[in-house]
Amino acid sequence: MLRRMDIAERYIRLAHAIDAHAPGFIDGYGGPQEWADRQERDPAQLRLEANDLAVRVEEVAEEQRRAWLAVQVRAMQTMTRLLAGEQLRYSDEVRGLYDIEPRRADPAALDASLRVLEDALPGSGSLVDRKNALRDRVVVPPSALLDVTAPILAELRERTRTRFGLPQGEGFSIGLVSGKPWGGYNWPLGGLQSRIDINTDLPVTLTGLPDLMAHEGYPGHHTEHSTKEARLVRERGWQEHHIQLLNAPECVVSEGVATNALDAVMTREEVHSWLTGELAAHAGLDPDDVAAMLRVSEAQSSMKGVSGAAAMLLHEDGRPESEVIEFLSRYNVVTEQHARKNLEFITQPNLRAYIFTYSVGSDLVRGFMASHRQGAFARLLSEPLTPGQLATQVPVA
Template identity: 80%
Template sequence: MDIAERYIRLAHAIDAHAPGFIDGYGGPEAWADRTVRDPRALQAEAQDLQARVQDVPEAGRRHWLEVQARAMHTMTRLLGGERMPYSDEVRGLYDIEARRGDVQTLEANLRALEDALPGHGSLAERKAALRDRVTVRSDDLLRVAEPILAELRSRTQNRFGLPEGEGFSIGLVSGQPWSGYNWPLGNLQSRIDINTDLPVTLTALPDLMAHEGYPGHHTEHSTKEAALVRGQGWQEHHLQLLNAPECVVSEGLAMNALDAVMAPDEVRAWLTGDLATVAGLDPDDVTAMLRVSEVQAGMKGVSGAAAMLLHEDGAPEAEVVAFLQRYNVVDETHARKHLEFITQPNLRAYIFTYAVGSDLVRGFLARHGQAAFGRLLCEPLTPGQLLRESVAPEQPAVAGDLTTPQP
């Protein structure tokens, strides 16, 4: 049996026990066998896959399959009932280290928010009032997103190229723990969902569209399908896994997607100019929210720190909700939406892919230049490879395949 077929069949067998482990699949239907098998048998299959991967002749392909197979082995151990420390779970699934975050830094950012937020009242009240003034109504979201996507697609096409025939649909959903999600469908297509449970601000919309669409997740999935499946015959890239190291690179790429095609000054001018007009919002409010976003960029490790508090330290949910309320500067409803994300079984360890992935990609681009973003779109690199080929980024960052709820 071909290595790609073994890999894909095992992934579907794991998904039968843990629905959602497979994020997208566009390969042969015969390989998508979800017959339920004993987790111990799957663990043996994962060990066998790890051994057989060593026979793959192409070094880049072999290394990528090695780290993916290791994550699959971790999944089978968890399915078999093995208990492991949360930090070991993160490391085993994503080949990265979980981060606790620095409370002193978070406190310093809270003090900076006092100056950035206009109005009177508590920080959470002032932020909520400003957020409400720059929120795009659900009925207007797709209309406002249309010119954003058109501009991002044009810039992505000009800078990196796009496979002929790629495309996606976009729609609104509710009842989900994330802000946005890209569902790879195969055949160069995907679907983007925007969750309307919580407000979507104009200031977050370009990043969300870049993250999920151009030149983020959709661009990466379709470009890799064209280059690796159709170009190289590496059919394992028909498949996208949610709990595997590939997500670290994918989220890191998506979190840096807007910067790859548009300078920050351009984004600011766009938001306070044409986009504010399209959305019918006051440019002064948009400017104020941009200042708040800049301060909160240093606080986006909050969800990861909360996950460590909950899963590693065993803190009660009430304490974790209070932590999220304080450092995300949100009310209890918003805090519980974040808690929903970090308690969902397939997402509880995923939260670290954003912060770590973002830093790895920015370090990689700092060393190789912004044009190297195109390499990430078409080459199967691993977190370890990015680390070895990176320089330390100047400023850590986090952001939303899927985005966490906006604080």
Template identity: 60%
Template sequence: MLRGMDIAERYIRLAHGLAAHIDGLVDAYFGPPEWAETTKRDPKRLLLEAADLLSALDDVPDAARREWLRAQAAALQTHARLLSGENIPFAEEVRGLYDIAPLGAELAELDVALKAFEDSVGGTGPLLERLEALRAKVTVPDGDVLRVAQPILAELRKRTAEKFGLPDGENFSIQLVKDKPWGGYNWPLGNLQSRIDLNTDFPVRLTALPDLLAHEGYAGHHTEHASKEARLVRENGWQEHQMQLMLTPECVVSEGIAMNALEMLMPREEVETWLSGELAQLAGLDPDDILALLKVSAAQEKIRHVSGTAALMLLGEGRPEKEVQDFLAHYSSSTPQRAAQSLRFIRTYRGYIYTYSVGHKLVRDYVAAKGTAGFKALLQEPLTPEQLRRGGM
């Protein structure tokens, strides 16, 4: 049945067949509805379909399209292997699903970085109490988040359009939500539109808001999805890009774009001036408190790969959840509630946690080698983690 189909239809039908078993695998789909077959098929059959799809890719003439589909199809094959009952070690699972290796840190390295971070926090008393007191001073009340977000989004959109271009008609809505394992989420809706949800389970700090809005909006997820829809679907007719998948290599590139989005629009020094000036006044916050937290946050950024190490502990080594949650709370200097939310994300999304750290580095290195044109290509062209590794060397 599948052999006579267009390659995009075969790919989309296979993904939906797997999604009938895997919640959240298909993150968005706005293609032909008849391709979104949700009837459960036997995992062994899906495994055969994945192998058949990989073989068929040899006949795809466009190299960029072929290599992107090959990376995605290999990940779908790994999903089918897991569904078929194959016991795959966690590190191999990450490589099979994302085309990257899991990234952790040595405890000695974390201890050194944590000590430097603790030294950067002023005052006396327990570290977490001092941190939470400082964070509370730069919190934007829930009822004020969308008001403060609007001028930030306007500036980010203007810069994105000037530097990288935006397709005519792109737009998104934004709303506040609760009880989610993530801080923000972009839902592609098709027709160059998307919806951004901001999670207010925990207080939203002004210092984090520009990065969060850049990550989900301009020049991050929304910009990438709209740009690729305009370029790859509307211009090229590559209908596979009418679907976005979670738990596949495309997420490494997407999260890497989003993690670097704010830095691509304005340097850190300008962001700090913006936060402690115009945005502090808009939010009614003390600029000195904002600068103090920015200094602390810069020191905390050097405590790298905490979440990735926690995932290796939990999923690779089988450590108890309480031990992993305590590890997260200690090295992230976070409350037990925030550590529990981080643990919930790792339990839910498993190896996805590495798309942030590894994707961040891959995109940063690629842009360092290719310049601004490299980031524009990432927004518009189908690139894989392996292609970024080669291009960023």
């Protein structure tokens, strides 16, 4: 039987060795610095180490810990296969890294959603022009973003603390960045701390801010990372949770938590009232414009699988980028410039398979919350659950 520390140290050291070949594989680390050994080793050797670690994981006594480590290490095995030059079919890459099935959006359903959006958008002209005209009226300029996010974070933090509790000493900083392929990001720093970045390359609307702050902060990524550090590392000694891996099944659950975070602390009616009332006044925006943009957002909520479908067209089917950009422009209802920003995400090496963590993770977590109700979200924040465990407990549409 291996000592408890041994398996965590092996896991963390291998993660750093993989990250030396694939920077960004590690999303955050707050454990012992002597384990953060990034000395490059041959990918073939790393593959052997990953295979050996998978065998050693089976010796872990605690069932819950063993099950979580097993799927995480399978992702490491997939990564080392890719690093060693093995060519995997894109859908097999998604399965191997994330323990999920990639899904294609139904074109008929997407077209139906466009018809709903047509009715939701005021004015005349193309869908993109009408959407952008409305969006521009509810944009929060970068100079005002931090001021407008302050009351949003304060309310979300208090609701999270009341409903789920927060570890003593947790906290994060928030800043504005540009030149990134994502809209917002939470960087786990360890010590119950994290950093949230908001990308100002594309317009940030008031209507999207509560969801963004819930997603990255309370009760989303920051809350999950700090709660698991407190419960799993500090209380149980499972030091593998000092590290967060970007290309691993934990991200499916994490993105599922984050995409459902706002719904876990506020009803849709509360969000609507908040945005069209206090927050619109604070940002100096017309509440009627805010209400109209909320209707548009609701109409587009059924189109969340567009980016995944685009990734399948590009990486699985080998369709040209021009066709993928046209698909993204049509179904995300964005300009070609914006579609190219979407394409940047799904072509980035560490993110190309990641895109499915949002849609699949969201459905898995929503189903888990619906079937377990009392205490379900609190469990997701504090327990090491896997996508496969969520999938076997609830049907996923």
